[in-house]
Amino acid sequence: MSAIAWIAVGSLAAWGWLLFGQGFFWRTDQRLPARMDPPVWPRVAVVVPARDEAEVLPVSLPSLLTQDYPGPAEVVLVDDGSTDGTGKLARELADRFTGLPLVVVSPGEPDPGWTGKLWALKHGIARARRGCPEPDDPTLARAAGHPPHGGPEYLLLTDADIAHEPDSLRRLVAAAETNGLDLVSQMARLRVATAWERLIVPAFVYFFAQLYPFRWINAPRARTAAAAGGCVLLRTEAAVRAGVPEGIRGAVIDDVSLARAVRRSGGRIWLGLAERVDSVRPYPRLGDLWRMVSRSAYAQLRHSPLVLAGTVLGLALVYLAPPVALAAGLLTGDGPAAWAGALAWAVMVGTYVPMLRYYRQPLWLAPLLPFTALLYLCMTVDSAVQHYRGRGAAWKGRTYARPEAAPDR
Known part of the structure; x- marks a missing residue:
């Protein structure tokens, strides 16, 4: 198989794991648990x-x-x-x-x-x-x-x-x-x-x-x-x-x-x-949305260039490779690349549909998720750039040049 076909297969495998092995993250059924009125309402x-x-x-x-x-x-x-x-x-x-x-x-x-x-x-x-x-x-x-x-x-x-x-x-x-x-x-x-x-x-x-x-x-x-x-x-x-x-x-x-x-x-x-x-x-x-995401994205990655590089590669493999492989496969006649890319894209779209329904949005937005992921990738890179320029986590007139992430200790 071609290199692009192997990348598409890798993306499909990643989506298979995300579909079943990541806590069914794509489902939207986690709502307030069963409850009863307490005998005395607390302050x-x-x-x-x-x-x-x-x-x-x-x-x-x-x-x-x-x-x-x-x-x-x-x-x-x-x-x-x-x-x-x-x-x-x-x-x-x-x-x-x-x-x-x-x-x-x-x-x-x-x-x-x-x-x-x-x-x-x-x-x-x-x-x-x-x-x-x-x-x-x-x-x-x-x-x-x-x-x-x-x-x-x-x-x-x-x-x-x-x-x-x-x-x-x-x-x-x-x-x-x-x-x-x-x-x-x-x-x-x-x-x-x-x-x-x-x-x-x-x-x-x-x-x-x-x-x-x-x-x-x-x-x-x-x-x-x-x-x-x-x-x-x-x-x-x-x-x-x-x-x-x-x-x-x-x-x-x-x-x-x-x-x-x-x-x-x-x-x-x-x-x-x-x-x-x-x-x-x-x-x-x-x-407005860009600033909302980028102000803390690099903090989430613990200000690590290695984690940033891994995140960029991961987003590219999972979200960008499927449509690219499908297009390349169709243009060059590479059947395995086209099929693997199409299947990975289909799984991606299927996992996004429940969230769009929760937000009462049209389902035709689901196939656009790779483009949205590309925007988030750029926001994350921009967050790192702003951090190293000393303008990280800027919000309403305050700037935290080296803010903490979510500490483990």
């Missing part, structure tokens, strides 16, 4: 780090303030050095939308060694642990199983661009209580309104699931750990035991770092796709 603090989020806050924050949660809860919004009036707007929204009480804190610029989001979470969690509002009668609080002025039993860590359906918090807590979970995370459904969002966003979640198969994460004795930072319900006791956020203070990929810390400390974690949690942040242009 919860919702912590929202926010930096220049005035654009999305009018949609996301009311969805938190109006949560239909039967137990005691509050929202702590951490205004992380915003210059667009985020804190003032949050207070105005709290006055308009009655429901959960809102506290706004402003911790100032991060100390050296801290990323902005984790610095905000540190101060938001500290404020939350000083106690949530109590019922007027302390006797009623004790009767319900909540000691007066005690800290929250759970922390909902959610980004400022995430909108929750009214029963989202109730469902998350019920799932954690019913299944004895220390961390419950949902991958929020990202916005897909523009052509570039339709092309790139579903693939982003698809690639994430391929890297961190949800079934592996959710197995009781699994070693794989990951979370989706937009929606993380964390048991406070587990956070203390895991030493977070202090123990992961420099991590740019904070959600994966958080999940690993909780799992290492003996906690049980769960990650799945969201049904009632949505991101409202727009990424209308290719440049």
Whole structure:
């Protein structure tokens, strides 16, 4: 056989392994596990780090303030050095939308060694642990199983661009209580309104699931750990035991770092796709999506040139070789190359269809996955270039020249 035929066969073999040996990553059936209402609803603090989020806050924050949660809860919004009036707007929204009480804190610029989001979470969690509002009668609080002025039993860590359906918090807590979970995370459904969002966003979640198969994460004795930072319900006791956020203070990929810390400390974690949690942040242009991916891609590869080279070769073999082999085989009459390339491409398309259905997108986008993978390959290389130029992990006016990946220790 020709060299291109052997490459196509190698790609087909890789897809055979991905289809059956990578935790069935392509399936989209990992949703919140079975749950029952607990006899006593635990206290919860919702912590929202926010930096220049005035654009999305009018949609996301009311969805938190109006949560239909039967137990005691509050929202702590951490205004992380915003210059667009985020804190003032949050207070105005709290006055308009009655429901959960809102506290706004402003911790100032991060100390050296801290990323902005984790610095905000540190101060938001500290404020939350000083106690949530109590019922007027302390006797009623004790009767319900909540000691007066005690800290929250759970922390909902959610980004400022995430909108929750009214029963989202109730469902998350019920799932954690019913299944004895220390961390419950949902991958929020990202916005897909523009052509570039339709092309790139579903693939982003698809690639994430391929890297961190949800079934592996959710197995009781699994070693794989990951979370989706937009929606993380964390048991406070587990956070203390895991030493977070202090123990992961420099991590740019904070959600994966958080999940690993909780799992290492003996906690049980769960990650799945969201049904009632949505991101409202727009990424209308290719440049917006490019920056979203490239700011942390090289950190995910632990800033290793060797891992980068392996990633580029792997993406080329798995995603680019099938259409190239098919085209070359048809043009040169190389039957084995054409057949192997066509079969590998067909398997690739088949694995992508469930994600497109989850995002309610047309299935004709599935054959375009090789082109989308090429874009992600370029974003990853650009992430490395920006890192070595000292502009790695730039986000909203802050640049972390040498940010940490998701540490293993």
